[in-house]
Amino acid sequence: MEYYHLRTFVAVAEEEHLTRAAERLNASLPAVSAHIRGLEEELGVALFSRTPKGMRLTAEGRALLEEAREALRGLEAVRRRAGALRQDVTGVVRLGLNNEAARLHVPEILAVMTRRHPGVELHLVNSSSPRILDNVRLGRLDVGFIYDNIIEGGHEVAVTPLEEVPMAVVGPTSWSERVRQADWDELAGLPWVWFSERCPFQYLLESSFSRRGLPINKVMVGDNDATLRTLVAAGVGLTLLRRDDALEAAAAGEACVWPWEGMALGLALVHRRERAADRCIEAVAEAVAEVWGLPARKR
Known part of the structure; x- marks a missing residue:
């Protein structure tokens, strides 16, 4: 069983659709199908039932989903720790913008990131607060600016308040x-x-x-x-x-x-809580805090 098997299993379970899971994973549809088929053969159980509306977890699939998520969290923790041990921070961060870049001080944030972390590549995605929140939760975005009154129970996000608008x-x-x-x-x-x-x-x-x-x-x-x-x-x-x-x-x-x-609406920066120690996300959060005049984050 490989990392990609579990990652694909969780993506298909959350998206309930092979095509959407493939888009989320930036993988081909045949590859996603092959990963699920290989995992089912190795485990000896059917994880999904195929329906006209998409993929539905079987009872066995539901029983294994949280353990698969926990295994992925463990692997991500190892990766984050390894990244923290490296002196240089490198990677791609997808940042959701719910307003014009100038209003969110994005040029200033980019200047701080370029000066301190030239190895981090920022991808800016203009969207709405609800879509940004959903995409951060699903892993399609890493960090995002949102109006925080839409956050409900069950969203596993860390919230950094920025200002009242x-x-x-x-x-x-x-x-x-x-x-x-x-x-x-x-x-x-x-x-x-x-x-x-x-x-x-x-x-x-x-x-x-x-x-x-x-x-x-x-x-x-x-x-x-x-x-x-x-x-x-x-x-x-x-x-x-x-x-x-x-x-x-x-x-x-x-x-x-x-x-x-x-x-007034509260403007905030959000990311998945479990990724708080991700060095790329930490770097962006620290740059945002500096530009917005927030207290320094404690390590």
């Missing part, structure tokens, strides 16, 4: 007087341009309205900040933006801003 409700400029004088009840009754599932903006607003017992009048859904801002400028309804984006839209004559300033 002020948010603001915005509306069409033709509604300026009405929005400026509105309370929460009046806001709830106005049309809203809403957000895609698991969006941090959605969670923040739903929490604000639900604790006041107010239903929300949702008339349309947008999937990114630029779309939300465009729909507001077109007079469709209210939405929520970062306060700096909201003020920029107001200065451009595209929106009015509700004057209340009590909402």
Whole structure:
């Protein structure tokens, strides 16, 4: 039994699909199938049942999955320890960005990494907070910036808080007087341009309205900040933006801003908890801490 057998077994079990597992492992579909077949032959049990919808663990597969994960964690610990013993840090780190690189101080982080760890190659991936969290958990990303109100129980991630990002409700400029004088009840009754599932903006607003017992009048859904801002400028309804984006839209004559300033989202850096001692991840986390002015990490 080889390392790649266990790695493939766990990937197929988590993805429940051979093609997705192959993409995750950066391997060919025949190779993934061969790994599973070889492992089943060596163990003498069927690990999966093949269905039209994908791969489903058998009872034997479910019984062995956690032990396979534990074995992989042990092997990764050996690799991390060996890496820590090396003076030079080398490798690839896939870093998820949930906002513009400049807002996340990525140029400054890259400068620190280039100066201290030239052997670490950073791959920057622009995405949304929910996708970044999922991909960090699944191992498709190593580290990521997210808004932390989407983190739920069961996510095995370590979280480093960075800052509180002020948010603001915005509306069409033709509604300026009405929005400026509105309370929460009046806001709830106005049309809203809403957000895609698991969006941090959605969670923040739903929490604000639900604790006041107010239903929300949702008339349309947008999937990114630029779309939300465009729909507001077109007079469709209210939405929520970062306060700096909201003020920029107001200065451009595209929106009015509700004057209340009590909402904020926590920006954080996340990685899998079990990889905290990975020297490449440590190097990135230390660079982020330095650039963001956080206390030095204890070794």
